[in-house]
Amino acid sequence: MAKAELKVMLLRATPDPDEVVALGARLCYAQADLDTLRERVETRDQQKYISGVMERGHLSVTEHASFTFAVEGVSRALLAQLTRHRIASFSVQSQRYVSMADGFDFVVPPSISALGEEEEAEFIRQMNTMHAWYCQWQEKLGGAKEKANEDARFVLPNAAATRLLVTMNARELMHFFELRCCNRAQWEIREMAWQMLAQCRKAAPALFAKAGPACLSGPCPEGKAACGKAKEVKERHAMLL
Numbered sequence: 226m227a228k229a230e231l232k233v234m235l236l237r238a239t240p241d242p243d244e245v246v247a248l249g250a251r252l253c254y255a256q257a258d259l260d261t262l263r264e265r266v267e268t269r270d271q272q273k274y275i276s277g278v279m280e281r282g283h284l285s286v287t288e289h290a291s292f293t294f295a296v297e298g299v300s301r302a303l304l305a306q307l308t309r310h311r312i313a314s315f316s317v318q319s320q321r322y323v324s325m326a327d328g329f330d331f332v333v334p335p336s337i338s339a340l341g342e343e344e345e346a347e348f349i350r351q352m353n354t355m356h357a358w359y360c361q362w363q364e365k366l367g368g369a370k371e372k373a374n375e376d377a378r379f380v381l382p383n384a385a386a387t388r389l390l391v392t393m394n395a396r397e398l399m400h401f402f403e404l405r406c407c408n409r410a411q412w413e414i415r416e417m418a419w420q421m422l423a424q425c426r427k428a429a430p431a432l433f434a435k436a437g438p439a440c441l442s443g444p445c446p447e448g449k450a451a452c453g454k455a456k457e458v459k460e461r462h463a464m465l466l
């Protein structure tokens with residue numbers, strides 16, 4: 226049983242994602258054959274082609290680039306939010322096939338850590354209590370096997386850590402960053418989203434040049450619920466470069 230730390234890794238991406246999307250963008254509006262188009266796109270400003278189609282809302286070209294992230298040290302609470310994104314593919318560590326008899330890692334919310342060492346220790350004691358409950362039920366239901374695990378897990382907390390792979394295309398990622406890099410998003414998924422955005426920008430600087438929360442490029446869609454921190458958000462975004 227240990228406190229989990231967020232780890233986000235861009236595992237694989239479509240090779241040359243900017244080039245692939247720029248080629249798709251150029252191809253739609255050119256008479257040239259493929260070889261000529263490829264040469265043009267390889268040697269010219271890919272950003273220009275990409276921003277051209279994006280400004281027209283012709284976003285389907287951005288679906289040609291795909292990105293797979295490996296993530297660990299995130300809570301089941303985060304998982305519930307992440308899997309609401311339907312245009313993504315997931316592989317998640319199972320609580321049925323994987324026994325937690327030896328303990329589970331857990332995410333401690335920073336707000337609880339900020340209360341002080343004693344309060345954090347109390348939270349950790351509660352995690353240990355839940356682990357003891359889990360072991361009791363697992364034992365009563367027949368030991369560390371799938372059938373027992375699947376019901377014993379009902380006493381595990383939202384804080385229980387998990388690990389997963391998630392794959393999204395660039396169009397879905399841009400939508401994800403708009404919602405989840407926003408200060409209105411919950412802190413844990415927001416932190417993960419910013420780390421994903423930083424890695425996407427390195428892999429595809431033209432494609433993700435303007436990706437991020439809506440306030441980077443226009444008014445906040447949250448209206449009265451707006452955080453009022455667009456300036457800080459823009460500063461954080463500028464630091465990604």
Ligand SMILES: Cc1cc2nc3c(=O)[nH]c(=O)nc-3n(C[C@H](O)[C@H](O)[C@H](O)COP(=O)(O)OP(=O)(O)OC[C@H]3O[C@@H](n4cnc5c(N)ncnc54)[C@H](O)[C@@H]3O)c2cc1C
Pocket residue numbers: 309310311312313397400404405409410411
């Ligand atoms: C700050 C915040 C607070 C939230 N609070 C709540 C809450 O209280 N309760 C709650 O239940 N959820 C909540 N959500 C989750 C939210 O409602 C969405 O389920 C989640 O953000 C996924 O968004 P999406 O459906 O746009 O994205 P995706 O599922 O990633 O889909 C991307 C886009 O594809 C299109 N699309 C996908 N599927 C369909 C479809 N079946 N039909 C038509 N178009 C489709 C839509 O244009 C969609 O925007 C919250 C999200 C945020 C960011």
